[in-house]
Amino acid sequence: MNFFSFFSQNFDDVLVPADHISRSYNDTYYVDSGTVLRCHTSAHQAELLRDGHTHFLVTGDVYRRDSIDSTHYPVFHQVFWAPIFCNLLTFFSSFVFRLLKHSFIYSYVKMQMEGFRVFSPKEWEASGLDGTSYAAEDLKKCLEGLARHLFGAVEMRWIDAYFPFTNPSFELEIYFQEKWMEVLGCGVTEQEILRNNGQLDSVAWAFGLGLERLAMVLFDIPDIRLFWTTDERFTSQFTKGKMGIKFKPFSKFPPCYKDMSFWINESFTENNLCEVVRGVAGDLAEEVQLIDNFTNKKGMTSHCYRIAYRSMERSLTDEEINELQRKVREQVETKLNVELR
Incomplete structure (x- = not known):
């Protein structure tokens, strides 16, 4: 179908x-x-x-x-x-x-x-x-x-x-x-x-x-992104029709966290934010989490999100992560019409 x-x-x-x-x-x-x-x-x-x-x-x-x-x-x-x-x-x-x-x-x-x-x-x-x-x-x-x-x-x-x-x-x-x-x-x-x-x-x-x-x-697979990897360290652990296998983690590369704060508008939704992040970073984005929010005296609401970047296959360089975050901020401001802080 x-x-x-x-x-x-x-x-x-x-x-x-x-x-x-x-x-x-x-x-x-x-x-x-x-x-x-x-x-x-x-x-x-x-x-x-x-x-x-x-x-x-x-x-x-x-x-x-x-x-x-x-x-x-x-x-x-x-x-x-x-x-x-x-x-x-x-x-x-x-x-x-x-x-x-x-x-x-x-x-x-x-x-x-x-x-x-x-x-x-x-x-x-x-x-x-x-x-x-x-x-x-x-x-x-x-x-x-x-x-x-x-x-x-x-x-x-x-x-x-x-x-x-x-x-x-x-x-x-x-x-x-x-x-x-x-x-x-x-x-x-x-x-x-x-x-x-x-x-x-x-x-x-x-x-x-x-x-x-x-x-x-x-x-015992810890992350849903692994189902989409072609890394042989993952795919070689499984055989068609064979049950009872438990995933053996290979070297887990360290995550890098980047925070981003902005004033939201009435049309803002977290799903749209995640689509923007995913559109820029793809599977390098491990998690997007709201870590803080407040409303000021003027009634404006601010959200602070923490983005965890991590590759399943290699260590990411600081330059790569900084460039990803720059593009994410740019796209969030443009596509979601929010005001970055």
């Missing part, structure tokens, strides 16, 4: 409100007024439902204007999984196993589904839950089992979330490198999406999982 997505596919078909921030130029890469680089693989679900598919898994690259840090990158790979349950009485057909046969979750799904007992009417009735609540509980149990299957005895937690296309919605976080990291978003599919696309009297749940973050936890 094309990574170019019609505006209607990416937003309207999945019930994204007209005023939702994801529609803005601040969050999404626009090709033209009617086409964007897809923000999520769930953009294809309405199309697939209309074509009569009731169980599908979509894997592809997605694009977002986002923060600069160790877990965010403007392009990443996402798996979207959406099983549809007719009247809560049926589950996976053999088609699903063919679909998942070569995927990273196949072994877990096969193991879980061999009993063919999910959504038992008696269990549903005994639970005392309505269909949506029962589906949500089943979703959590399935994904918790998947996480344990992949990561072992890992610490995890559920966070209540909001997605326009699911209700209720959740995020699953894994404790990684001494902090919580979101690895997937999920929820019970909005009935309006199902009805609009020919799935009457059905219930569905869905999840979207970022493959880079999954691999970071599986292989």
Whole structure:
């Protein structure tokens, strides 16, 4: 499926409100007024439902204007999984196993589904839950089992979330490198999406999982930028189809920090700042962090950002870093219309 997505596919078909921030130029890469680089693989679900598919898994690259840090990158790979349950009485057909046969979750799904007992009417009735609540509980149990299957005895937690296309919605976080990291978003599919696309009297749940973050936890990879390096010290550590490998860090070159302060305007957003920094420094920008802000007596607000520059492959010279920072300051002032301090 094309990574170019019609505006209607990416937003309207999945019930994204007209005023939702994801529609803005601040969050999404626009090709033209009617086409964007897809923000999520769930953009294809309405199309697939209309074509009569009731169980599908979509894997592809997605694009977002986002923060600069160790877990965010403007392009990443996402798996979207959406099983549809007719009247809560049926589950996976053999088609699903063919679909998942070569995927990273196949072994877990096969193991879980061999009993063919999910959504038992008696269990549903005994639970005392309505269909949506029962589906949500089943979703959590399935994904918790998947996480344990992949990561072992890992610490995890559920966070209540909001997605326009699911209700209720959740995020699953894994404790990684001494902090919580979101690895997937999920929820019970909005009935309006199902009805609009020919799935009457059905219930569905869905999840979207970022493959880079999954691999970071599986292989102890500390920085998402490493997935885009061609350095053999990284690529030679991994073999296709071989699991259980833990990344062995090679020489880590020192970071260099540069601070930049400016008076912001009403149109300023941090995502736009990160796009400017990334446009100048590329993957040499490791992190952009707000370290201070204040508002003066005239009501003007100042932000101070710290930019960490670091190459994954070599030491950067002072001359290189100073030139990068000069260009960043110049572009920030010009493109974001802010006043440098």
